[in-house]
Amino acid sequence: MGCVSVFEKISLCFDVYGCPNRCKHCWIGHKQNKIMSKDGIRKIVNEFADFSSKIEVYSWLREPDFSDEYKNLWEFDKEVSINVKPKRFELLSFYRLVRDEKYIEWLKDFDIKTYQLTIFGNEQTTDYYTGRKGAYKEILKATNILLDNGFIPKWQMFVYKDNIDDIDHVLSLINSMELIDRSKENGGTFQFFIHTGSCDGENSKNYYKWVESSDLHKIPLEYFKNYGKEERLLYEELLQSKDIKKLNESSPVFYIDNEFNIYPNFSEMNEHWKLGNLNLESVEDLLNIYIDNRSPAQSLRNTIPLCDLVVKYGDPNSKKLFSKEDYIDFLINTHFRKLI
Numbered sequence: 001m002g003c004v005s006v007f008e009k010i011s012l013c014f015d016v017y018g019c020p021n022r023c024k025h026c027w028i029g030h031k032q033n034k035i036m037s038k039d040g041i042r043k044i045v046n047e048f049a050d051f052s053s054k055i056e057v058y059s060w061l062r063e064p065d066f067s068d069e070y071k072n073l074w075e076f077d078k079e080v081s082i083n084v085k086p087k088r089f090e091l092l093s094f095y096r097l098v099r100d101e102k103y104i105e106w107l108k109d110f111d112i113k114t115y116q117l118t119i120f121g122n123e124q125t126t127d128y129y130t131g132r133k134g135a136y137k138e139i140l141k142a143t144n145i146l147l148d149n150g151f152i153p154k155w156q157m158f159v160y161k162d163n164i165d166d167i168d169h170v171l172s173l174i175n176s177m178e179l180i181d182r183s184k185e186n187g188g189t190f191q192f193f194i195h196t197g198s199c200d201g202e203n204s205k206n207y208y209k210w211v212e213s214s215d216l217h218k219i220p221l222e223y224f225k226n227y228g229k230e231e232r233l234l235y236e237e238l239l240q241s242k243d244i245k246k247l248n249e250s251s252p253v254f255y256i257d258n259e260f261n262i263y264p265n266f267s268e269m270n271e272h273w274k275l276g277n278l279n280l281e282s283v284e285d286l287l288n289i290y291i292d293n294r295s296p297a298q299s300l301r302n303t304i305p306l307c308d309l310v311v312k313y314g315d316p317n318s319k320k321l322f323s324k325e326d327y328i329d330f331l332i333n334t335h336f337r338k339l340i
């Protein structure tokens with residue numbers, strides 16, 4: 001095996017604290033919440049430093065700031081990152097926002113004005129899809145806290161056949177909560193968009209109720225812009241494709257679960273994407289697996305042409321809607337699910 005090349009930057013996302021939710025659309029997949037040790041992380045980061053001059057560290061990969069130690073963890077991320085400052089995103093913990101008054105004040109320290117929340121419809125639907133009773137009420141409360149503190153909420157909705165009728169409920173909430181006007185008063189624009197998400201992780205279990213082209217007339221398309229193509233059209237297209245592809249990047253992002261298993265961030269955190277375990281194998285060996293495309297899913301994409309994958313795992317009659325890249329991931333993941 002050759003020497004590992006030097007990467008421009010390596011981003012390491014550790015699942016230090018987990019997530020309060022168990023969303024039905026979670027592409028990462030459901031994992032137990034456990035606490036990871038900072039010393040273990042420090043050691044790993046130092047080992048990665050042999051392979052890039054820039055190491056960006058995040059102490060979360062599920063809900064950010066879920067830990068009571070969120071302030072310390074942000075300081076920790078900055079401290080252990082090497083030659084790069086980790087970023088903040090339009091993401092927060094709505095679980096914390098409704099429970100911890102100091103959190104909203106802390107968020108004001110960052111140069112981020114808009115924060116995204118996920119809603120699925122009415123109370124029953126949202127609690128069901130978030131996997132937690134009370135989630136709906138918390139999302140509405142979190143939206144009000146953001147607006148009352150000068151922020152702009154952004155709502156995303158995941159749509160399936162069984163919650164299309166809930167779109168009207170969400171639109172009526174946007175109206176009754178005056179989200180557009182209140183966002184304007186805060187100097188921004190309220191955004192709302194609808195999508196299906198990628199059909200991997202937990203969301204692959206929703207394939208049977210995936211939105212089809214025949215459902216499009218029930219969805220306001222101004223909010224559902226990137227609905228992709230019918231599966232049968234993608235099937236036809238991929239049937240002509242002998243494409244294989246190496247899956248690796250010059251600035252890779254790795255997800256590390258609380259058992260120190262490491263995965264590239266291409267799709268779900270599952271056995272077939274796993275590079276190995278940082279407690280059992282050296283960083284150099286694991287990076288070589290990544291570079292050589294030796295995880296089972298990488299290897300499949302790099303050796304089996306798309307035409308062969310789609311013939312085996314695609315449905316030539318399906319009108320379900322996918323983006324092409326998500327559909328290819330779906331085919332790869334389906335291959336491994338059929339092997340189980």
Ligand code: SF4
Pocket residue numbers: 019020021022023025026027028029061062063
């Ligand atoms: S989608 Fe996000 S918030 Fe929901 S369970 Fe997965 S990691 Fe947690």
